[in-house]
Amino acid sequence: MVNVKINDEISLTDERFLMIAGPCSVEDEEQIVGVAKELRKIGVNVLRGGAFKPRTCPDSFQGLGEEGLKLLAKAREVTGMAIITEVMDIEELPVVEKYSDIIQIGSRNSQNFSLLKRVSREKKPVLLKRGFGNTVDELIASSKYLSMNGNHNIMFSERGIRTFEQSTRFTLDISAIPVLHEKTDYPVIIDPSHPAGVNRYVEPLALGGTAAGADGLMIEVHPDPSKALSDAAQQLTVPQFRELYTKVQRINTVLGKTMI
Numbered sequence: 001m002v003n004v005k006i007n008d009e010i011s012l013t014d015e016r017f018l019m020i021a022g023p024c025s026v027e028d029e030e031q032i033v034g035v036a037k038e039l040r041k042i043g044v045n046v047l048r049g050g051a052f053k054p055r056t057c058p059d060s061f062q063g064l065g066e067e068g069l070k071l072l073a074k075a076r077e078v079t080g081m082a083i084i085t086e087v088m089d090i091e092e093l094p095v096v097e098k099y100s101d102i103i104q105i106g107s108r109n110s111q112n113f114s115l116l117k118r119v120s121r122e123k124k125p126v127l128l129k130r131g132f133g134n135t136v137d138e139l140i141a142s143s144k145y146l147s148m149n150g151n152h153n154i155m156f157s158e159r160g161i162r163t164f165e166q167s168t169r170f171t172l173d174i175s176a177i178p179v180l181h182e183k184t185d186y187p188v189i190i191d192p193s194h195p196a197g198v199n200r201y202v203e204p205l206a207l208g209g210t211a212a213g214a215d216g217l218m219i220e221v222h223p224d225p226s227k228a229l230s231d232a233a234q235q236l237t238v239p240q241f242r243e244l245y246t247k248v249q250r251i252n253t254v255l256g257k258t259m260i
Helices: 029-042 066-079 090-099 113-119 136-146 176-183 199-211 238-255
Strands: 016-022 046-048 082-087 102-105 126-129 154-158 188-190 216-220
Touching (some): 016 029, 016 238, 029 066, 029 238, 066 082, 066 090, 090 102, 102 113, 113 136, 126 136, 136 154, 136 176, 154 176, 188 199, 199 238
Parallel strands (some): 016 046, 016 216, 046 082, 102 126, 154 188
16 A cells, blocks of 8 residues: 655555544534544544635535645644645635645545546645545546546545445445455545434444445534534444544454554
8 A cells, every 4th residue: 555645744555544633524622623632632633614605505614725724734734733724716726735634535536537637746645535425436537637647645535425225325346445445555544424414323434434445434523413513313422432433443453453
């Protein structure tokens, strides 16, 4: 597997398991800095949070933009955590690149080839999410756009695909983990929050993905999900995440991996 260097302190290798956690959206300083402190105490080294939000409905909360990025940077300053956030288009890339440690390409942009080619000129690690209508081979093809200028600091994210099944928000394709490992050298991060759609399903999907050989998890965690401005139903509370973290740690002990 490719050794993905996130910063001077954090790198993802075969023997390590990356835990990424944080709220769906950055809402204010108290929220993002507060949850970052709690996650750091648990052992999380990478904080997620959306500043630019691709929402299905234009009436939904669209994120704080650069102000949200500044608050993520504040949380990094306070906790020492690396930060990952999504870039939605080419115009936003310079400001996202300025503040983030990892650039996230969201599912809706998985085949935005102009954006992928532009991001390929950056040197920071990239998390590429699978589009909810994309095959594994299409995801791999998208990664080739990202690596076309020599940056192989790439991670895949399986976050569920759209199928006929409606009992969950999306169908988490756990089988993508061994297939991607067989076909590529890039690590696979499971996002169980989006396919779950409700927080009570997040833990079993996360544990299943971990046991199937994922190289990391990305979990949505909010200090008070009932008040979240986006994706309230699927976000875990800090106590719920702490319990999940302990279980994931036990699985990784059996698999011979260290949590980072």
